[in-house]
Amino acid sequence: MPISRLLYSSVSRLEPGALTIDRQITRIAGEAALLNEEAGITGILVFVEDQFIQILEGEAEVVEEIFERICCDFRHAQVRLIDLVSVKERLFDRWHMARLCEGDDPGSSLDDDLRNIRYLLGVNARVAVERMHETLLSYEEVVP
Amino acid sequence: MRIIGCILYEHNLWFVLMAALMCIAGSMVSATLFRKTITDKGEAWIHWCFLSAVTAGAATWATHFIAMLGYQTSAPVTLDGVLTVISALMAAGGIGIGLVLASSTSPRIASLAGGSTIGLAIGAMHYTGMFAYRVDGIVHWDWRYVMGSLAIAMGCSIAAIHLLRKNDTPYRTWQAGGLLCLAIVGLHFSGMAGFSVTAMAGYSQGADSEAFAAMAAAIGMVALLIVGTGISTYLVERRTTTESENRIAHIAMHDALTNLANRHQFTDALRNECNALGDGGTPFALLMVDLDRFKPINDTLGHPIGDLVLQRIANRLRLAARDGDIVARIGGDEFAIIAFGLGDPDAATTVAERVVEILSRPMIIEGNVVEISGSVGVGMAPDHGSDPDALVQHADIALYSAKHGGKQTYRLFEPKLMEAIQRRRSLEASLRRASMRNEFRIVYQPVFSSAQGEITGAEALLRWTCPQHGEISPTEFIPIAEELGLVSRIGSDVLRRACKDAAGWPEHIDLAVNVSPVQLLDPRLPQTVSQALADSGLAPERLELEITETALLNNDEAALRTLTHIRDQGVRISLDDFGTGYSSLSYLHRFPISRIKIDKSFVQKLPDDVGSASIVRAIAQLGSSLSMKITAEGIETDSQLSFIQEQGCDEVQGFLTGRPIAAADFLLLAGRTVQPVDA
Incomplete structure (x- = not known):
């Protein structure tokens, strides 16, 4: 059965309140992971330089529905759909929503890698997706 | 006083209270059902009539029966079962007949006949019930009270039916219910006030009072069940009605597709x-x-x-x-x-x-x-x-x-927007008028050969003076004309007049006319062009149509056909404002284009702006290698002119070499170079 893979970016409108932005994102990703497990969605959420970069993999209809929900969410600004493709296999099949944030592993090259991914988005979306996968694999141990 | 005394002293007050509750509840339900019966039609009416009659009959009868249980007399009592049942049937039947009459279209028959029948039915039930009530003693009836009680029952019922027929507000229904209640209570107690029993000494073989009470309770329960069924039937019906009414109201107020308000x-x-x-x-x-x-x-x-x-x-x-x-x-x-x-x-x-x-x-x-x-x-x-x-x-x-x-x-x-839109509206109106009356002027901007400095042609430009707003720039009025669908008409008029003017110029002076994207979409354009040429006698080789790249976007198949037709007539095509749009080189290759006009935005930055200079140089080289002529537009200074000359552009036009002038002035200017044709 074919799987849809969607890549989008948006600018965060999260404001530090009772929780810091990092904690809010951890919570959002955690909640999303639970819902995604039920809906059969896998993917990754990257947060770098105030920007969300997210990949959603799953059945076309479900991906469509989740993306509509994101588009209806005012915590995002400047939502940009970068890529929507039909793929044979999931790339992130082990993660219902992995998450990589700038500052997760101070002292390593993670932050640079994430900024690089952000730059790649505008150049070659497919390469950006592969790079996100590689980065996730190499920091899997460090990142919560 | 006797009636009140009758209630207070001759009745057990608990039973009176129960009878009163039965009466109030029963009357309200009856009034509601009566209203429904009177207003309904067709098959439903028969059902409602039956349900109302049974419910109201049972309610009246139960009230009577409970009250009678509370009637305290020193004499022993037995009850005639058959007559008791008959009294209940009389109540239901009589009320049914009353309701049929009350549903009549004639208001008089309905209120008077219907109301009095219902009143009589209640009375008949009461007195038949009284006959079933066998007391071992001397019974005495005071006929004045009997007649009075019937009058009360009939009067109240007539008033109740009258109210129910008048209009359909819940308040009226409650009033009618109150009147029905009054009819039942009034009849019962005034009737009872005229009834007295004197016990006969030594004769005390009454019925078994326990069996009597049990039967009474059983009959009372059945009556309550009937009334209860009536209530619940009504409530179920009302809920379904309310639901469907709500649904209809929702449909009337909402957009079916989006469910938003309509x-x-x-x-x-x-x-x-x-x-x-x-x-x-x-x-x-x-x-x-x-x-x-x-x-x-x-x-x-x-x-x-x-x-x-x-x-x-x-x-x-x-x-x-x-x-x-x-x-x-x-x-x-x-x-x-x-x-x-x-x-x-x-x-x-x-x-x-x-x-x-x-x-x-x-x-x-x-x-x-x-x-x-x-x-x-x-x-x-x-x-x-x-x-x-x-x-x-x-x-x-x-x-x-x-x-x-x-x-x-x-x-x-903001009010400022209002002014803008009013200006726009008034421009629209003037523009329509202007296009009907051909109020546009055509001016000609001379085009010079960049090498020899001679006039080689002229570009026809449209000018419009609005009677209200004065001179309006083409950048403002052309888009409005496009929206109003006037552009084709204006365009073909310009073409016709410009060809006529140009026919009077020396033969080496060519004419260039702008064609808007909208005109290019019009399949009649080749016909318009050949007509203009034929009418004016201008040689096709002297006419050049200027198009912009945007005209070719999205509809290049149709545009290609139209342009090829025009080129086949001998008319040349030039690409205007080159460098500002997509500047797709494939257009130059695919379309029958014989001239490129470099946009003035590049020319005006010459010669100091390095970027513009290289663009102009590149376009000039492109032109020579594709064997297309090159014209530089918007030349304002000598240094721009000399840069252009160095690059080998064929022709120049701009404020430096010549501003747009009226047709007559251009004729004079053109005539200076060569012997004028008719000046």
Whole structure:
């Protein structure tokens, strides 16, 4: 059965309140992971330089529905759909929503890698997706 | 006094209380059922008639029966079962006949005959019941009370039916219920007041009082069940009616596709809110929303997808608006939001901003990526209008301005916009008039050979002086003419007149005429051109049509056909404003283009701007290698002219070499180089 893979970016409108932005994102990703497990969605959420970069993999209809929900969410600004493709296999099949944030592993090259991914988005979306996968694999141990 | 005494001293008050409750409940239910019966028609009427008669009969009878159980007499009592049942049947039957009469179309028969029959039925039930009530003693009836009791029952029933027929308010039903209650109670106790029993000493073989009580209780229970069934039937019916009425009301007030409020509800709500302004209501905001690119979605993806898009948009608008605001679909792709209590323009524009943002976000529908956007016009009440029409008009003006200000944006109404739109409207009217009367002028800007400095041709330019607003720039009036669909007409008129003028010029001077993208879409253009040439006698080789790249976008097949036709007549085609658009080299290759005109924005930065200089150089080289002529437009200084000459451009035009001049002046100028033809 074919799987849809969607890549989008948006600018965060999260404001530090009772929780810091990092904690809010951890919570959002955690909640999303639970819902995604039920809906059969896998993917990754990257947060770098105030920007969300997210990949959603799953059945076309479900991906469509989740993306509509994101588009209806005012915590995002400047939502940009970068890529929507039909793929044979999931790339992130082990993660219902992995998450990589700038500052997760101070002292390593993670932050640079994430900024690089952000730059790649505008150049070659497919390469950006592969790079996100590689980065996730190499920091899997460090990142919560 | 005797009646009150009868209630107080001759009845057990607990039974009286129970009878009273039975009576009140029964009467209210009966009144409600009567109303339903009287107003209904057809088959349902028969059912309602039956149900009402049975329920009311049972209620009356139960009241009577319970009260009789409470009647305290020193004499022993037995009950005749058959007569008791007959009395119940008489009540139900009599009330049924009464209801049939009360449903009559004649008001007099209905109230008088129907009411008195019901009253009589209650009476008949009561007195038959009394015959069934066998007391071992000397029974005495006071006939005045009997007659009086019947009069009360009939009078109250007539009044009740009269009220029920008059109109259909719950209050009236309660009043009628009260009257029915009065009929039953009045009949019972005034009848009982005229009834007295004297016990016969030594004769005390009454019925077994336990068996009597048990039977009484059983009969009472059956009666209660019947009344209860009547109540529940009515309630079930009312709920179904209310539900279907609610559903119909919902359908009438909502848009079927998006489930948003429809235009009807929007108009009502807006009117109410405007009316409330006068009575201390709060200020509010009106947002008019229009989708920017909806039609192409219907055209390319089909209506089913278009409908899904509208549903998504409706949902997004609900999210962008605040809770309690009315979001309405008032046209195909037009929406409106009434933001209640939103008096602060900044708060209103925040909502507008949210609407613009959420509509501009992408949408995936069944695998199709749909990019759409919306524009919003905001009007504040009462500042921008306190009546619905003015407010909608002003919010629409703001919307119009948002759409013309680049779309995907919002505008708050301000009086300045009003002036702009009034100017626009008046320009539209004048422009229509001008095109009917050919009020446009044509001026000619000379084109010089860059090597020899001689006039080689002229570009015809359109000028228009509006009677109200004076000289209007073509950049302002041409787009309006395009929207009004006047461009083809104006264009062919210009072509015809310019050809006529040019026919009088020396033969080495060519004519260039601009053709708008709209004209190029018109398949009659080749015909128009050959007609203009034939009428004026101008040689086709002396005419050149200038087109822009935008004309070739999206419809290059049709454009190619039209241009090839024109070229085949001997007319040349040139590409205007080159370098500003897509500047696609494939156009130069595919289309029959014989000249490129370098846009003045590059020429005017010469010779100091390195970028512009290299672009001009590149275009000039391109021209020579594709064997196309090159014209540089907008030359204003000597240094620009000498740079252009160095690059080998064939022709130049601009304020330096010659401003656009009237036809007669151009004729004089052209005649100076060569012997004038007819000056």
